Amino acid sequence: MAEVSELDKACIDVLRDYSLVERRLAWLLAALLEIKSDDGARILEIVRGNDTRYKLIGEFVRTKAPDFAPFWRQMRRALKVVDEGRNKVAHWHAIADHGEIAGGSATSTPALKLVPPTDVFVDNDIALSVEDISELSRACRHATRVLMFFFLTVRWEVQNPDAEKYLLRDIFLEPFPDQFLGDMFQRIAEAHARLPEAPHQSAEAGG
DSSP states (O other): OOOOOOHHHHHHHHHHHHHHHHHHHHHHHHHTOOOHHHHHHHHHHSSSSSSHHHHHHHHHHHHHGGGGGHHHHHOOOOOOOOHEEEEEHHHHHHEEEEETTTTTTSOOOOOOOETTTTOOOOTTTTTHHHHHHHHHHHHHHHHHHHHHHHHHHHHHHHHHHTTOTTTTTTGGSSSSSHHHHHHHHHHHHHHHHTOOOGGGGOOOOOO
8 A cells, every 4th residue: 555645644634624614614504594404514515616605604694693794704704715725735736846855855755745737846835835734724623613613603593582692602793813713713712611511502513
């Protein structure tokens, strides 16, 4: 069996982590429509193109949870950056960069990078290194956690409009941090650590 390179592992991680982002989006749409999560996933499978999917979700955020419309606009921008990175990982190909030897010695193997399929020799500012891809994977994980708690907030407020507000709802109200995904991730982690257990605000998706 051929040895799996660090680049291959990083690409596999990104595609796995990105699939969880898609799953949380399906949960969010299901919460807005008050349907089962599997049905939310089926709807997103039918809708072609992430821009159209985000617009669809945004329409329901505006009608069902309007307080969070500004948050969704910010989240949508952050997700587009993640989408662009994921598409590069899925469609670009690997080359060995002999100009940048991994490990720094003449006997080391060339560093592998991803480049557009039409360009073999590209500027290093365009090529994706293992470190770049690992950073994208981290962004996917941050997006997944942020979407998870946004889903929980939206689901609670849609299902219980006259009840107490969801414990973390203020996190999804303006102002938002500059480094959106990473700082939102940290903000949620810190707030969640301070909260008592709340049985009615479980993390399980409906259906």
